[in-house]
Amino acid sequence: MTRATVIGAGVVGLCVATELVASGFDVTVYDPGHRPGPHACSWWAGGMLAPYCEGETAEEPVVRLGKEAADWWQAQGVPVTCNGTLVVTLQRDRKELDRFARRTEGHVALDADTLATFEPSLEGRFDRGLMFPEEAHVDPRAALNHLRDRLEANGVRFVAEKGRQEGLTFDCRGLAARDALQDLRGVKGEMVVLRSHDIQLSRPIRLLHPRYPLYVVPRPGGIFMLGATQLESDDKTRTVRSTLELLSAAYALHPAFGEAELLEIGVDARPAFPDNLPRVRKHGQTIYVNGLFRHGFLLSPAVARMAVKAAMGATDLEFMDENHS
Known part of the structure; x- marks a missing residue:
């Protein structure tokens, strides 16, 4: 051997x-x-x-090879939630959603009513969105x-x-x-973990914003991971500005996050060529x-x-x- x-x-x-x-x-x-x-x-x-x-920003191999990931994790016995990804934007940033749709594939356009059937907690907050049904977490x-x-x-x-x-x-x-x-470099990312029982989400939500894009990933027990900043740095200092940006974006997604319990603020530097x-x-x-x-x-x-x-x-x-x- x-x-x-x-x-x-x-x-x-x-x-x-x-x-x-x-x-x-x-x-x-x-x-x-x-x-x-x-x-x-x-x-x-x-x-x-x-x-x-x-695929909005990544090269083609990331999309093609990434499609294999969910099956691989499931084959190892890791629980995989296959509820897709929902992408939304505030009304003033509607052009961001149009741009995202043009640069990606595998999505279905949702109106306000259909969006609310997927995520009742977001009812009345967004007039349209994009559902990527084949994605998982x-x-x-x-x-x-x-x-x-x-x-x-x-x-x-x-x-x-x-x-x-x-x-x-x-x-x-x-x-x-x-x-x-x-030629390896660090790309700093900061994230926040919250707990709230006042909002339920069934899948990751991406809130598009020209300056402060946000994703929220639900985890068991009312836990939500908010991420993530992307800075060209290998510094691992947690900053007030990045944390405020993440929390402000989460509040814009749903005001219930304003009353959530703050559990963790994390930071690390991701390796990239x-x-x-x-x-x-x-x-x-x-x-x-x-x-x-x-x-x-x-x-x-x-x-x-x-x-x-x-x-x-x-x-x-x-x-x-x-x-x-």
Whole structure:
């Protein structure tokens, strides 16, 4: 049995380890954080499996490969909520909705009455919207813990300190890999977690705004994740301005969020390459898997499969970058 070491246990590292096990590798994962938690960028993700919505700004491979994500997560036993994504905008920003519709596919236009049947809590607040019925979402923290537990049950060893690495090494360290990947940069994102029992949502809601776009992702127990800012920085300082922007946008979506309980304010820096597309780079016995930008849960399954194929000698993979130095 071929041995492999995965360095990093965020969403990319856990997906790579999962694909390695499925391909018959003997896997060790180096995880100094011991368990998924706030130290990992993946902990602060929205968990949206929304390839069509991401197509507004993302390159074509993000949409095409992202369509595979929901099935992959379900195959691993992770609960996936397949209720689609609802996109709305305030009346003064109606042109934003028209622009979004032109730049995306896979959506259905809704009038006010139809919108209210999907999300009764938003009745009377928006006169139209876009429904992306084939999109889904997961609870990222539950998904990370599930993958970790499943890997351990399948014999994967998790170690907190690096030992002697045997066989192939898969470097999934995120921004920490800038010592080897010089063109990697940080993109800061801040998010807020609220609890409210005065509003119920069945799916992620995207509120379009020319300056402060917002997405709200419902989680069990009246929990809502609000995200996320996007700043060209690897600074992890939580700022008043970004928090106010998120909370103000949430209040504009529904005033009930004004009385919500503020549970968490989180921030981290997402690793990205200049074109915001991921890379699988092979240097000798080390394969670097990085640059997922804001598409961690959406693209990690596809990128993990490519990384394992690269380990087996494939060189014609979509995100393969073997000649980069």
